[in-house]
Amino acid sequence: MSIQRPRPPRKNPLSRTTAPLLPPPGRSRAAHGLTQAAALGQFALHQCPECQTVSYPARDACPKCLCGNLVVTPVPNGGTVLSVTTIQISGEPYFRRLAPARQALIALDCGPTIVAEARPDCQTGMRASASLQLDKAGQPVIYARPENGSPDSDSDPHWRELVADPLHRRCLITDGRNPITLPLAKALLGSGAAKVLIGISERWKPFADAAKLEALGAVELVDLDLADDQSVSAVAADYGARTDILIHNALHLRPGSILAGGELLKARDAMDVSYFGALRLAHHFGPIMRARGADRDNSAAAWVNVLSIFAHLSWPGFAAYSATQAASLSFSQALRAEMRGSGVRVLDVFTGPMEIDWLEHLPPPKVQPSAVAHEIVAALKSGEEERWVGDVAKDFRERFRANPKEIERDLWRQ
Amino acid sequence: MIMTDQNSLLAQMTLALAGGKIRVIDLTQTLEPGTPTIVMPPELGQSWPVRIETISRYDGGGPGWYWNNISFGEHTGTHLDAPIHWITGRYLPHNSVDTMPPDLMLAPACVIDCVAESARDADFLVTVDFVQAWEARHGRIPARSWVLLRTDWSLKRGAAYANLDETGAHTPGPDAELMHWLVEERDVLGFGTETIGTDAGQGGHLDPPYPAHHYLHGAGKYGLQCLARLNELPPTGAILIAAPLKIRDGSGSPLRILALVEG
Numbered sequence: 001m002s003i004q005r006p007r008p009p010r011k012n013p014l015s016r017t018t019a020p021l022l023p024p025p026g027r028s029r030a031a032h033g034l035t036q037a038a039a040l041g042q043f044a045l046h047q048c049p050e051c052q053t054v055s056y057p058a059r060d061a062c063p064k065c066l067c068g069n070l071v072v073t074p075v076p077n078g079g080t081v082l083s084v085t086t087i088q089i090s091g092e093p094y095f096r097r098l099a100p101a102r103q104a105l106i107a108l109d110c111g112p113t114i115v116a117e118a119r120p121d122c123q124t125g126m127r128a129s130a131s132l133q134l135d136k137a138g139q140p141v142i143y144a145r146p147e148n149g150s151p152d153s154d155s156d157p158h159w160r161e162l163v164a165d166p167l168h169r170r171c172l173i174t175d176g177r178n179p180i181t182l183p184l185a186k187a188l189l190g191s192g193a194a195k196v197l198i199g200i201s202e203r204w205k206p207f208a209d210a211a212k213l214e215a216l217g218a219v220e221l222v223d224l225d226l227a228d229d230q231s232v233s234a235v236a237a238d239y240g241a242r243t244d245i246l247i248h249n250a251l252h253l254r255p256g257s258i259l260a261g262g263e264l265l266k267a268r269d270a271m272d273v274s275y276f277g278a279l280r281l282a283h284h285f286g287p288i289m290r291a292r293g294a295d296r297d298n299s300a301a302a303w304v305n306v307l308s309i310f311a312h313l314s315w316p317g318f319a320a321y322s323a324t325q326a327a328s329l330s331f332s333q334a335l336r337a338e339m340r341g342s343g344v345r346v347l348d349v350f351t352g353p354m355e356i357d358w359l360e361h362l363p364p365p366k367v368q369p370s371a372v373a374h375e376i377v378a379a380l381k382s383g384e385e386e387r388w389v390g391d392v393a394k395d396f397r398e399r400f401r402a403n404p405k406e407i408e409r410d411l412w413r414q
Numbered sequence: 415m416i417m418t419d420q421n422s423l424l425a426q427m428t429l430a431l432a433g434g435k436i437r438v439i440d441l442t443q444t445l446e447p448g449t450p451t452i453v454m455p456p457e458l459g460q461s462w463p464v465r466i467e468t469i470s471r472y473d474g475g476g477p478g479w480y481w482n483n484i485s486f487g488e489h490t491g492t493h494l495d496a497p498i499h500w501i502t503g504r505y506l507p508h509n510s511v512d513t514m515p516p517d518l519m520l521a522p523a524c525v526i527d528c529v530a531e532s533a534r535d536a537d538f539l540v541t542v543d544f545v546q547a548w549e550a551r552h553g554r555i556p557a558r559s560w561v562l563l564r565t566d567w568s569l570k571r572g573a574a575y576a577n578l579d580e581t582g583a584h585t586p587g588p589d590a591e592l593m594h595w596l597v598e599e600r601d602v603l604g605f606g607t608e609t610i611g612t613d614a615g616q617g618g619h620l621d622p623p624y625p626a627h628h629y630l631h632g633a634g635k636y637g638l639q640c641l642a643r644l645n646e647l648p649p650t651g652a653i654l655i656a657a658p659l660k661i662r663d664g665s666g667s668p669l670r671i672l673a674l675v676e677g
Contacts, residue, residue, distance in 0.1 A: 115516040202463075204450045228447040229467050254457070262459055269460060 020293035032070035034140035039385035064298030136343035163383035164302035167192035169244035183373035199224025236284035267320035274324035293342030352392030461487030495637035502632030587614025590625035607639030
């Protein structure tokens with residue numbers, strides 16, 4: 001990606017930090033069907049199962065045949081721009097700050113005419129692509145860009161409100177010993193991150209990737225032990241106000257049956273790093289990130305929780321690990337609610353078993369740590385709230401939604 | 415109680431302490447998060463490192479007071495190993511920290527200096543010959559005394575202190591023959607080091623593996639680890655006060671270990 005926008009200047013310490021404001025948050029229950037699609041980065045609208053009519057905005061019944069069972073369905077996102085309106089001033093404080101705003105009426109190929117935020121190069125009569133995005137209030141909106149234009153929307157401040165682009169941002173990866181850290185640091189820097197801070201626990205133990213990480217340039221290794229409140233507090237004291245994207249990737253995976261002796265200690269150790277580690281991070285980093293949700297172009301933007309699909313269903317043989325993931329998913333939901341007024345996105349990244357030594361006994365397919373890393377960055381850049389990485393995770397999601405008992409029994413066979 | 419007999423031994427000692435004729439040296443490392451501990455393969459059970467979590471600090475959790483919850487394994491920081499810690503000592507009487515006879519908690523110490531040798535070779539192993547040469551200069555090691563290995567290892571920090579690489583820890587310690595000899599020929603009370611274990615970092619490759627643990631605890635003797643400031647002790651003449659926590663059936667305990675030194 002070509003980096004057009006220059007790095008923001010240093011903050012004026014005499015000026016008040018811009019406080020987060022939110023766009024209007026109200027949506028109907030039906031409209032949250034679009035929230036779900038936007039969270040996953042899909043373009044989907046309500047479709048009638050009887051007459052196939054696609055409708056927008058969200059309704060409870062089909063505008064053509066009055067069927068009441070509309071289903072949010074992925075649909076083609078192309079259309080023609082009918083008109084573009086520039087709004088110079090708005091009664092909404094959030095939009096006053098961002099004025100002017102451009103809104104387009106677009107006749108979608110799949111049927112309805114929609115209202116979308118329009119990129120500055122979107123003009124009347126053009127072909128356009130629409131995408132469903134989550135705005136700063138976490139509500140679904142549609143963004144339109146020219147169909148054959150540049151994929152890079154970074155120059156549009158309205159687009160930057162909808163995503164958590166690492167460009168010029170300072171990122172913290174909490175577990176340097178996780179195999180995704182090295183490719184993740186590379187991917188973040190490749191996307192223009194200003195700095196990547198990497199937490200390393202127990203620095204007195206050898207850490208093979210240290211030299212490779214430091215060779216990446218804008219990387220700093222810091223002592224960070226997620227199981228130690230004093231350690232998390234010390235890092236937050238130095239870096240909390242300079243952490244724009246926090247990626248909690250603690251990996252503490254140990255096999256074990258809940259019937260085995262010694263499992264309790266393993267479970268406590270795992271929970272201490274994953275779940276309680278997340279709580280310690282929230283305690284020390286959460287308030288300052290929430291306060292910095294609108295702090296200029298490199299504001300606090302996202303908190304990423306790297307989770308296992310086994311947050312949803314216990315994995316036989318990895319009971320303690322699964323419990324930590326379930327607890328961490330609950331943490332993530334709580335954090336999203338806590339962050340709701342700040343505009344800081346909370347992104348859940350679900351992975352299946354990774355290609356790591358603890359899981360050597362599992363046959364493929366397994367997801368590569370580098371794939372997880374690249375999808376985290378992609379999800380940040382497109383403003384998602386939930387991403388499932390790899391074939392196993394995607395398959396799990398579909399089957400778990402369709403019939404959780406089927407996949408539970410299937411896991412017993414492994 | 416007011417001591418009226420100025421000639422009693424304890425009265426003389428009190429006067430000597432007050433007058434600076436007996437100095438008290440703290441041989442303890444500070445218990446703090448980040449203190450290196452023994453490392454086991456990750457699939458085995460793990461000892462907890464030091465954790466300190468604040469209950470309140472003159473705040474909403476307790477407006478007028480400050481206190482913490484602490485947690486750590488028995489073998490963390492400056493600590494004592496009891497005979498029950500090792501399989502060779504499992505059936506001995508009084509083999510845990512709660513049953514350790516209190517009269518053994520005060521005992522003389524012999525300090526064997528191998529600073530230069532340890533600086534040259536992190537895997538330096540102390541031999542019977544080395545200790546006999548020490549005895550030739552300082553006299554025979556008395557029965558029921560501590561033998562402490564001074565390496566100045568406690569002056570190191572973090573990674574240099576643990577000194578781990580792909581083959582494990584590299585820290586000095588005793589060889590197997592020396593431990594057998596100290597237990598059988600000198601009837602020592604125990605053996606102490608400045609490093610994370612009483613055994614050398616590579617002690618698992620000796621025969622028997624971990625000979626300090628094997629011989630000491632098999633004979634009802636004790637271990638002291640992660641000691642500090644041994645450089646302030648004379649070769650002979652110091653008295654150690656080493657009282658572990660009274661943990662039921664405890665295999666070891668962090669302790670505040672003090673040395674009394676004349677002059």
